[in-house]
Amino acid sequence: MWRQWIPFWQPGLSPHSGDVDLLFAGLLIASALVLGLLFLLLTLFCVRYRADNQADRDDRVAKSWHWEVGWTAASFVCFLGLFVWGASVYFQIYKTPADEHDVFVVAKQWMWKTQHPGGQSEIDALHIPVKRSVRLVMASQDVIHSFFIPALRLKHDVVPGRYQDLEIEVDRPGHYHLFCAEYCGTDHAGMIGEIVAMEPADFSNWLTQQAPSSPLADEGGVLFRELGCSGCHGNGSKVRAPPLEGLYGKPVPLSDGTSVIADDKYIRDSILLPRSQVVASYQPLMPSFAGKISEDQLLRLVIYIKSLAGHPS
Amino acid sequence: MSDKNYLTTDYTLKSWFLTTDHKRIAILYFASLIFFFFIGGAAATAIRIELATPQADLVSSDVYNRLFTMHGIIMVWFFLIPSIPNTLGNFIVPLMIGARDLAFPRLNLMSWYIFMLGGCTTLFAIVAGGVDTGWTFYTPFSTLYSNSYVIVAAAGVFIAGFSSILTGLNFIVTIHRLRAPGLTWYRLPLFLWSLYATSVILVLATPVLAITLLLIATERFFGVGIFDPGIGGDPLLFQHLFWFYSHPAVYIMILPGMGVINELISCYSRKQVFGYKFVAWASLAIAAIGFLVWGHHMFVSGQSLIASLVFSFMSFIVAVPSAIKVFNWTATLHKGSIHFDAPMLYALAFIGLFTIGGLTGLFLACLAFDVHATDTYFVVAHFHYIMVGGMVTAYFGGLHYWWPKITGRLYSEYWARTAAVLIFFGFNLTFFPQFILGAEGMPRRYHVYPPEFQVWNVLSSGGAAILAVAYLMPLFYLGYSAFFGRRATANPWNAPGLEWQTSSPPPEFNFTTQPVVTRAPYQYNEDFQAEPQNA
Numbered sequence: 001m002w003r004q005w006i007p008f009w010q011p012g013l014s015p016h017s018g019d020v021d022l023l024f025a026g027l028l029i030a031s032a033l034v035l036g037l038l039f040l041l042l043t044l045f046c047v048r049y050r051a052d053n054q055a056d057r058d059d060r061v062a063k064s065w066h067w068e069v070g071w072t073a074a075s076f077v078c079f080l081g082l083f084v085w086g087a088s089v090y091f092q093i094y095k096t097p098a099d100e101h102d103v104f105v106v107a108k109q110w111m112w113k114t115q116h117p118g119g120q121s122e123i124d125a126l127h128i129p130v131k132r133s134v135r136l137v138m139a140s141q142d143v144i145h146s147f148f149i150p151a152l153r154l155k156h157d158v159v160p161g162r163y164q165d166l167e168i169e170v171d172r173p174g175h176y177h178l179f180c181a182e183y184c185g186t187d188h189a190g191m192i193g194e195i196v197a198m199e200p201a202d203f204s205n206w207l208t209q210q211a212p213s214s215p216l217a218d219e220g221g222v223l224f225r226e227l228g229c230s231g232c233h234g235n236g237s238k239v240r241a242p243p244l245e246g247l248y249g250k251p252v253p254l255s256d257g258t259s260v261i262a263d264d265k266y267i268r269d270s271i272l273l274p275r276s277q278v279v280a281s282y283q284p285l286m287p288s289f290a291g292k293i294s295e296d297q298l299l300r301l302v303i304y305i306k307s308l309a310g311h312p313s
Numbered sequence: 314m315s316d317k318n319y320l321t322t323d324y325t326l327k328s329w330f331l332t333t334d335h336k337r338i339a340i341l342y343f344a345s346l347i348f349f350f351f352i353g354g355a356a357a358t359a360i361r362i363e364l365a366t367p368q369a370d371l372v373s374s375d376v377y378n379r380l381f382t383m384h385g386i387i388m389v390w391f392f393l394i395p396s397i398p399n400t401l402g403n404f405i406v407p408l409m410i411g412a413r414d415l416a417f418p419r420l421n422l423m424s425w426y427i428f429m430l431g432g433c434t435t436l437f438a439i440v441a442g443g444v445d446t447g448w449t450f451y452t453p454f455s456t457l458y459s460n461s462y463v464i465v466a467a468a469g470v471f472i473a474g475f476s477s478i479l480t481g482l483n484f485i486v487t488i489h490r491l492r493a494p495g496l497t498w499y500r501l502p503l504f505l506w507s508l509y510a511t512s513v514i515l516v517l518a519t520p521v522l523a524i525t526l527l528l529i530a531t532e533r534f535f536g537v538g539i540f541d542p543g544i545g546g547d548p549l550l551f552q553h554l555f556w557f558y559s560h561p562a563v564y565i566m567i568l569p570g571m572g573v574i575n576e577l578i579s580c581y582s583r584k585q586v587f588g589y590k591f592v593a594w595a596s597l598a599i600a601a602i603g604f605l606v607w608g609h610h611m612f613v614s615g616q617s618l619i620a621s622l623v624f625s626f627m628s629f630i631v632a633v634p635s636a637i638k639v640f641n642w643t644a645t646l647h648k649g650s651i652h653f654d655a656p657m658l659y660a661l662a663f664i665g666l667f668t669i670g671g672l673t674g675l676f677l678a679c680l681a682f683d684v685h686a687t688d689t690y691f692v693v694a695h696f697h698y699i700m701v702g703g704m705v706t707a708y709f710g711g712l713h714y715w716w717p718k719i720t721g722r723l724y725s726e727y728w729a730r731t732a733a734v735l736i737f738f739g740f741n742l743t744f745f746p747q748f749i750l751g752a753e754g755m756p757r758r759y760h761v762y763p764p765e766f767q768v769w770n771v772l773s774s775g776g777a778a779i780l781a782v783a784y785l786m787p788l789f790y791l792g793y794s795a796f797f798g799r800r801a802t803a804n805p806w807n808a809p810g811l812e813w814q815t816s817s818p819p820p821e822f823n824f825t826t827q828p829v830v831t832r833a834p835y836q837y838n839e840d841f842q843a844e845p846q847n848a
Contacts, residue, residue: 009752020681024752027679031672038643038668042661045646049582050653057648067644068591068637075636079629079675086679087622093684094618109458143454144548146613146688150754153685157614159549160453161542164615177763181688181756183447185454186374189759291543 013151013176013197014169019089020153026085030078093154097135097167103128104216104303106295107158108141110187112178113296117303119219120210124193126178129203133169137264141295146182149195155181163264170197220304223297232286241286242279248309253280267302318721318818333418334821336719339404341425346400347788349391349432354784356384361743361777367764377760378445379461385448390470391432393704394562397569398515399428399480401711402508404719406484408812408819409502411493411828416486420479428476435469438462447758449559452540452551456532464533467526474519477565481515484508493811495830499593502810502834503586506593507572510600514561514568518604522558525551549614556607564603566700567667568596570707571638574660577710578642580808581657582649585835588641595634602631612683621680628678635671639664654806655729659710662737666702670695673748691751694744702740709736709787716791717805721818722798728790735783742776809836 012021048055103126104115115121128134138147140160147166148155156166170176180191198206224230232241242252251259252266255278260266269276271293274286293301319336322328329337359380363371372380403421407414415421438444444466446455455463488509492501528539529551538544540551579586586592608616608624642664651657673695677683686692717723746769751757755766762770804813815824 020685023679023682024676024685027676027682031675034672035668038639039665041643042646042664045643045649046651046653046661049646049649049651051583051650055648057650059648065588065591068588068641071640072591072633072637075633076630079632082675082679083626083629086681086683087625089681090612090621090625090684091618093681143458144451148688148754148756150685150689153681155613155684155687159542159615161548162615177754179754179756183378183451183454183758185445185458186378188378189374189761192763 010151012153013171013174014154015171016089016093016169017151017153019092023085023089027082030082094156095167097165098133101129101132101134103134103136104299105136105138105147105158106141106299107138107145107147107180107191108295109143109185110180110191112147112180112191112193115216115299116207117216118207118210119215120207124178124191125196126193127196127198127203127206128168128170129200130170130173130197132200133167136164136166136168137299138164138166139295139299143184144182145180145184145191148179148181149176150179151176151195157182163268165264168195170195173197173199173202216300216303217307218304220300220302220307223293223300224304227289227293227301229301239285240282242282244305245308248306252277254278255280255282264302264306267305268298271298271301317820318816319821320721320818322821331422333414333422335403335407335415335418335421336819338421338425339400339402340719342395342399342403342428345425345429345432346392346396349387350784352436353384353387353392354781356380356387358777358781360384361774363760364762364770365774367762367767367770369761372760374760375445378447378758379439379443381758382444382447382466383439386435386444386466386470388700389448389562389566390473391428391435393566393700394477395428395480396704396708397573397711398484398508398511398565399424401573401708401715402484402569403480405715405812406487406505406508407491408718408815408823409505409810410488410491410496411811411824411830412487412491413822413824415483416490417483421483424476424479424483427479428473431469431471431473431476433469434472435466438465438469441465449555450526450529450551451555452529452532452548453542453546456529457541457543464530467529471523471526474523477515477519481512481519484512485516488512493828493830496811499590500830500833501593503575503589503592503596504569504572507568507575507596510596511565511568513597514565514600514603518558518561518565521554522562525554525558528554549611549616552611552614553607556610557604560607560610561600561603563696563699564599566704568599570663570667570704571596573707573711573714574642574663576808576810577656577660577714578645579835579837580714580806581652581654581660582646583652583837584645584649585833585837586641587644587647588637589833589835591637592641595637598634599631602627602634606631609678609683610687612680613687625678625680625683629675632671632675632678635667639668639671653730655724655726655733656710656714658730658733658737659706659713662733663703663706663710666698666706666737666740670698670703673698685754686751688756689751690747690755690757693757694747694751697744697747702744706736706740709733712787712791714806715812716794717801718812718817718819720795720798721801721816722794722796723801723805724794724798725790728786732783732786732790735779735786739776739779739781739783743773743780744776746770746772746776810834 012018102117106113112124114126138158140158145158147158156164158164174197176195178193178195232239233244247262250262252262253259272290274288275284278284319334441462443461445461446459446463531537532539538546540546540548575586605627608620609628612621713729750766750769801817803816811828
C-alpha cells in the first residue's frame with residue numbers, strides 16, 4: 001500500500017534508461033558527498049566558533065591560497081568526470097536510429113497522432129512491440145511540442161518545420177505515460193497519451209485487428225497523383241524532373257556541386273522548399289507546396305516516395 | 314550642520330517624486346517592488362492551491378496558463394532582476410564608496426520612471442485579459458497561436474529593459490569614477506564587485522532581449538517570417554536569442570545576492586572574507602562565462618549534438634567559480650566569532666539553499682540526465698532554489714542588515730529570527746518535493762496531472778502556505794519598526810564598511826566630510842570586535 005503513496009523511483013524500462021538511472025545515482029552520490037561535507041563544516045564551525053564559545057582563534061586571518069587552488073581544481077576535475085559521463089550516454093540516446101520499424105508521429109494542439117506504416121493510426125496512444133527498436137519520425141503541425149516518456153528517460157522536442165528522428169525501445173510490456181513536455185497552449189496538460197508495449201505476437205495481432213483502410217504508402221500514392229506530382233515525376237512525363245524510384249537513402253548530386261542523402265528530411269524539404277537543393281542537371285522548375293499541404297499529407301508523400309526505394313529507377 | 318537626514322529634509326509628495334537622491338529613489342523602488350512581489354506571490358499561491366489536487370478544481374486551463382505566465386513575468390522582470398541592484402544597491406553603492414550620490418542622479422530617477430512605465434504596461438496586459446505564453450514567450454506559439462495580450466506584455470518587458478540598462482551604466486560609471494580617495498579596486502567591498510559584474514551583464518545582455526521582443530512584434534504585426542517555419546522562419550532562432558539574454562539574466566539575479574552574503578558572513582563572524590581576490594574575480598568569471606552557456610536550455614530541442622556538448626561543458630565550467638564562493642564563505646566562518654543574528658541566519662540559509670540549487674544545476678548541465686529532467690518539475694525546483702532560495706533569501710538578509718541604515722530604526726530580533734527560520738523551513742517543504750516530482754517525470758506547466766503525483770504536490774502546497782505566511786511576517790515587524798522601532802546608532806552592527814561611518818539614516822549628501830580609505834575591507838581585527846547592538 002505505501003508503495004502507491006510513495007512511488008519514489010521506478011527503474012527505467014530500456015537499455016538507455018538504465019544508463020540514465022546509473023548516471024542519476026552517480027550525480028546523487030556526488031552531490032550528497034559535497035553537501036554532507038559542506039553541512040558538516042558549517043555545523044562544526046557554527047558550534048565551535050559561536051561568539052560566546054572560548055575556542056582557539058589564533059592566526060585567525062592567516063590564510064593560504066593553496067586551499068583555493070585545491071578546491072578549484074577538485075571541483076573542476078569532478079565536474080569534468082560528470083560532463084564526460086553525461087555526454088557519452090547522451091550520444092547513445094540520440095544516436096541515429098536504425099530504420100527497422102517506423103512510426104510516424106504528428107503533434108498538434110492538443111493531441112498526439114501516431115501512424116504505423118500499414119495505415120493503423122491512433123490518437124494519444126502508441127502501440128509498440130517490446131525489445132525491438134522503433135524509429136519515430138516526428139513532425140509538428142503548429143507549435144513546438146515535446147515527446148516525453150518518463151519511463152524511458154527520453155524526451156525530444158517536436159519543432160514545426162522539421163522532422164525529428166528518435167529511437168525508442170521498451171523492455172517490458174505495459175502502459176506508460178506519454179507527456180507533452182513543451183508548453184503548447186490551452187490544453188497543454190491534456191496532451192497526454194500512453195505508450196502500450198506488447199509482446200511481439202500480441203503486437204502483430206493488434207496490427208492486423210486494427211484493419212487499416214489502406215497502408216500509408218498507398219494513401220501517399222493517391223495524394224501523389226491528386227496533387228499533380230505524377231505529372232512531372234511520373235513515368236512518361238514530358239517535363240524533365242528527377243525520377244523518384246530507388247531514390248530513398250541514396251546520395252543525390254546537387255547543382256552546387258555538393259551531394260545530400262535522400263532521407264525523410266531531404267524529401268520533405270524538397271516538397272516545401274524545392275529551390276533550396278536543386279538536383280544537378282535539372283532546372284529549378286518545381287513550385288513550392290509550403291502552406292498547401294498538411295503534415296499528415298506530407299508524411300504520406302514521404303512514405304510513398306520511400307516505398308519506391310525498392311524499385312529500379 | 315542641521316540634524317536632518319534624507320528622510321526628513323522635505324515631506325512633500327513632490328520632494329519624493331522629483332528627488333534625485335539615490336536613497337529616496339531606492340525607497341521608491343522598494344515600495345514598487347514590494348507591490349510586484351505580492352502580485353507575483355499571489356499568483357504563485359493560486360498556482361499551488363490549484364495543484365493540491367490532480368483535477369482542475371480552482372481554475373480553468375486558460376486561467377492557469379495566465380497565472381503562471383503572470384507569476385513568471387512579474388517575478389523575473391519586476392522583482393528578481395531589479396530587487397537587490399535597484400533597492401539595496403541604489404541605497405548602498407554611493408555610501409559604500411564614500412560618494413555623495415550615483416554618477417547620474419537624474420538618470421537614476423528616470424530609470425525608476427521607465428521601470429514603472431514598463432510595470433504598468435505589463436499590469437495593463439494582465440488586467441486586460443492576461444498573457445498565456447509563459448514568461449519565455451516561445452515562438453511560434455507566442456507569435457501566431459496565442460490569442461492573448463502578448464505584444465502589450467512584451468512591450469512592458471521591453472520598456473523595463475531600458476531601466477535595467479541605464480541602472481547598469483550608472484553603477485559602472487559610479488564605481489569607476491566616484492570612489493573615495495584611497496578606495497582602490499582591491500579595497501572595494503565584495504558587494505560592489507558583484508554589482509559591477511551584474512551591471513556588465515545588464516548592459517551587454519539586455520539589448521539582445523529588446524531585439525528579440527521587437528522581432529516577435531514584427532512577426533505578429535507584419536507576418537514577417539522570422540520564427541515561424543510556415544513563412545520561412547526558424548523557431549529555434551528565438552530560443553537562441555531569448556536564452557542569450559535570459560541565461561545571463563539568471564546571473565543578474567544571483568550575483569547581487571552573492572555580494573550581499575559576503576557582507577553578512579563577514580560581519581557576523583567578525584572576520585574578513587576568506588580569499589577576497591578569488592571571490593572578487595569569481596564574480597567577473599561568472600559574468601563572463603555566463604554568456605556562453607545559453608544552449609543548455611536546448612539539449613532536447615534538436616540543436617546539433619556537438620553544440621549541446623560544448624554548452625554542457627561550459628555549464629560545468631561556470632559552476633567552478635560558484636563552488637569557489639561557497640567554499641570561501643564556509644572557510645570565512647573558520648575561527649570566526651559567529652553571531653546568529655537574523656541576517657546571519659539568512660546568510661547561512663542562503664549557503665545551503667544555493668548549494669542545493671547549484672548542484673542540481675549540474676544535474677541539468679549533465680546531458681543525458683537533462684534529457685529526462687528538462688521541462689519537468691526538477692527544473693522548476695532547481696531554479697526556485699537558486700532564485701528564491703538564493704536570491705530572495707539574500708535580499709531579505711541584506712534588507713535586515715541595512716534596515717537600521719535605511720530607516721534609522723532597529724527591528725525586533727525575535728520576530729526577524731522566527732521569520733528567517735520559517736522561510737527556510739517553508740521553502741524546503743515547498744520546493745524539495747518538486748525535485749522528486751520532476752525525477753518521476755511530472756512535466757511543468759500542467760494544471761491537471763496523473764493522480765500518482767498528488768502526494769508530493771500536497772506537500773509542496775503545504776510548504777507554500779507556510780512560506781506565504783513567513784514572507785508576510787517582515788511586512789509587519791519591519792513596517793512596525795520603521796515607525797516605532799528603537800533608534801539605531803550610526804553603526805549598530807559595529808561593522809567597518811564606509812556606509813556605517815555616517816549617521817543612520819544618512820544625511821542628504823551622505824557624508825559631512827569626505828571619507829578617506831586607508832585599509833582593506835572587512836578589517837574586523839582591531840576596532841570592530843565588539844558585539845552587534847541588537848544581540
